[in-house]
Amino acid sequence: GAGVSQSPSNKVTEKGKDVELRCDPISGHTALYWYRQSLGQGLEFLIYFQGNSAPDKSGLPSDRFSAERTGGSVSTLTIQRTQQEDSAVYLCASSSVAGGPGAEQYFGPGTRLTVT
Amino acid sequence: DAKTTQPPSMDCAEGRAANLPCNHSTISGNEYVYWYRQIHSQGPQYIIHGLKNNETNEMASLIITEDRKSSTLILPHATLRDTAVYYCIVRDPYNQGGKLIFGQGTELSVKP
Numbered sequence: 001g002a003g004v005s006q007s008p009s010n011k012v013t014e015k016g017k018d019v020e021l022r023c024d025p026i027s028g029h030t031a032l033y034w035y036r037q038s039l040g041q042g043l044e045f046l047i048y049f050q051g052n053s054a055p056d057k058s059g060l061p062s063d064r065f066s067a068e069r070t071g072g073s074v075s076t077l078t079i080q081r082t083q084q085e086d087s088a089v090y091l092c093a094s095s096s097v098a099g100g101p102g103a104e105q106y107f108g109p110g111t112r113l114t115v116t
Numbered sequence: 117d118a119k120t121t122q123p124p125s126m127d128c129a130e131g132r133a134a135n136l137p138c139n140h141s142t143i144s145g146n147e148y149v150y151w152y153r154q155i156h157s158q159g160p161q162y163i164i165h166g167l168k169n170n171e172t173n174e175m176a177s178l179i180i181t182e183d184r185k186s187s188t189l190i191l192p193h194a195t196l197r198d199t200a201v202y203y204c205i206v207r208d209p210y211n212q213g214g215k216l217i218f219g220q221g222t223e224l225s226v227k228p
Contacts, residue, residue: 004159031214033214033215033216035216035218042218042219042220042221043154043160043203043216043218044218045215045216045217048214048215056215059215091159091160093159093160095214097214099209099210099211099214100209100210101148101165101167101209102165102209103209103214104162104165105160105162105214105216106162107158107159107160107161108159109158109159110159
């Protein structure tokens with residue numbers, strides 16, 4: 001079956017512009033996660049959705065970052081007024097459940113964001 | 117902060133077993149050990165998890181010491197396609213909403 005998909009695969013933007021990154025989770029997966037991976041920081045958790053609500057936003061680095069999820073499916077991560085330090089690969093993952101030991105996460109291929 | 121310590125890199129000959137160690141000396145009773153790997157330019161991939169018993173699946177085996185302070189991921193017959201960064205993660209699956217906290221991992225290079 002289809003895995004997690006993300007779009008665009010690559011995005012180059014100018015400093016100060018807003019960007020939207022999209023994640024389509026595996027159908028039926030209720031939990032959705034955003035992570036980012038940059039050269040200096042490794043893989044960092046950003047935000048987690050259970051259905052359409054986000055009980056854990058603790059990883060969002062600033063108020064320029066926001067995310068939403070609609071219909072319990074597609075999620076959009078928005079970065080406003082992008083800065084060069086936002087350059088990274090943004091990864092989305094989904095899981096059939098949020099808790100429990102067997103709730104493995106399936107990751108998408110990521111969106112590579114470059115801020116010039 | 118990551119709760120695990122892994123060697124930054126390891127080499128393994130193709131066809132041989134790859135044994136990747138992980139130290140998690142502060143693991144608590146509710147925390148499981150999870151392994152994920154990330155092949156270059158791809159998203160991470162789940163491998164295996166365990167609480168205290170040894171586990172085996174089609175990808176790998178996980179050996180957890182009796183005191184649970186360390187574990188070893190075993191790839192029984194490593195292939196070139198197993199070259200990746202391997203992450204050992206400990207977490208309580210009933211709390212934290214399932215988020216994964218990644219450390220630096222071990223970069224495994226399988227050589228012909």
